[in-house]
Amino acid sequence: GENVEQHPSTLSVQEGDSAVIKCTYSDSASNYFPWYKQELGKGPQLIIDIRSNVGEKKDQRIAVTLNKTAKHFSLHITETQPEDSAVYFCAALSWAAGNKLTFGGGTRVLVKP
């Protein structure tokens, strides 16, 4: 089955700096890669996703890159703000396997004002 590894497990950045989280996956059949943000007491919230036919996607201060050959994808947050503090999860899914997301272990991001 699919295995997703996520690094780092914790990340502390100064407000205004950039944050980068990296994930690797094992199943070459995976073709959908979402990123979720989870705040305390809430469920994961989709913040951006990328499909395997795209190398990069950007939405305001958030961007995701995908390298299918190397089987890794990354989340980039620029100009970080205190409200970006949360736990971020990457995930991978194969459309052929239905809606079975395999999640990375999560990254706790702390943005210091």
Next chain:
Amino acid sequence: KAGVTQTPRYLIKTRGQQVTLSCSPISGHRSVSWYQQTPGQGLQFLFEYFSETQRNKGNFPGRFSGRQFSNSRSEMNVSTLELGDSALYLCASSLATGAGANVLTFGAGSRLTVL
């Protein structure tokens, strides 16, 4: 548009009891998936239901079961509770077909504590 609603939000049970959790998906979403979140194991897939049928299943024992009703609402049941079942149980819904088929929207979860 209402989000995914899970009830109850918090509950405490003792070992050996059973529990039923409920999930109401976003209107129009026909696929409902369940995930277990624990500090040690992270987020793990339990099962997915579509059109009242289990379409996918994770690696959990048979004590974990679920069902989906004709209105797409779903319930999951855990029987003979163990201490290790203490977790946040998350429900997610999606369109199940089309471009948004794999875009999951999660509820806030049901936090189960087993004593």
